[in-house]
Amino acid sequence: MEIVPTVGFNVERFRMKNLSFTAFDMSGQGRYRNLWEHYYAEAQGIIFVIDSSDALRMVVAKDELEMMLQHKDIKDRNIPILFFANKMDLREALSSVKVSQALGLDRLKNKPWHICASNALSGEGLGEGVEWLSDQLRSIVQNKN
Numbered sequence: 001m002e003i004v005p006t007v008g009f010n011v012e013r014f015r016m017k018n019l020s021f022t023a024f025d026m027s028g029q030g031r032y033r034n035l036w037e038h039y040y041a042e043a044q045g046i047i048f049v050i051d052s053s054d055a056l057r058m059v060v061a062k063d064e065l066e067m068m069l070q071h072k073d074i075k076d077r078n079i080p081i082l083f084f085a086n087k088m089d090l091r092e093a094l095s096s097v098k099v100s101q102a103l104g105l106d107r108l109k110n111k112p113w114h115i116c117a118s119n120a121l122s123g124e125g126l127g128e129g130v131e132w133l134s135d136q137l138r139s140i141v142q143n144k145n
Contacts, residue, residue, distance in 0.1 A: 040073035
């Protein structure tokens, strides 16, 4: 099975732990990144996928993450962020700890976040990550009530 990068965006709906998700899978390619901000205001959680085998693009991912975190619709909200350090199966892949360091996640103080090593081809790590995000979202809903 071949997984290709998203072009533009795809919409996926799924349920987990009695929560309904509508996921907007948006391309990380430069020409599509300006689409991201149109979805920030309504976002209740963010999944940020990083190619852990591409150390050179880690700088670009860090810059994009910082721009997103400073956006007016994100910066003052306590929105949970799940990071997938994808392609962990490749020999040159950085560990999730190294990805976390490269992205400067230790400075992310005002939002709950979690990083998972993942492999989109096999599904490894995906369940753990989405379960964490589900728990975070459920906690936010319970605290509002």
